[in-house]
Amino acid sequence: MANHKSAEKRIRQTERRTEVNRARVSRIRTFVKKVELAIASGNKDAAAEAFKAAQPEIMRGATKGVLHRNTVARKLSRLSARIKSL
Template sequence: MANTAQSKKRARQNAARYAVNKQRRSRIRTHLRAVEEAIASGDQAAAAAALKAAQPEIMRGVTKGILHKNTAARKMSRLSARVKAIA
């Protein structure tokens, strides 16, 4: 349990940051799920549109420290390859 004023403030800051990061992670996962569903349906146009919407969210996750840049690049690469393979 936090005792000093500084540690209490740190606990509050960590809780607030955790909540924001949780929302960001959820938003990224939602976009990724939309791409996965579009790929599963076999509709390349929908999958490409979903991928185009997901890309900025993934990259925003990198700038905000939610994802590592190589992880984001790998996800984007694999998703675009799968979307391209639908045709």
């Protein structure tokens, strides 16, 4: 348990930040899943549309520090390559 006022504050901030970050990651996963389902169905238009919606959400993960920017680049690259191959 924290003994200092500043340490108690850091605990509160960390809890809040963790909650926000979890929500962000969950949202990103949902968008990626939608793209993957569209790819699995074989519908290129639906997949491209889902990818267009997912792209800014995934990029936001990088700017907010939830995901590393290289991870984001890799995910987007792989998804777009899979859509292209349909």
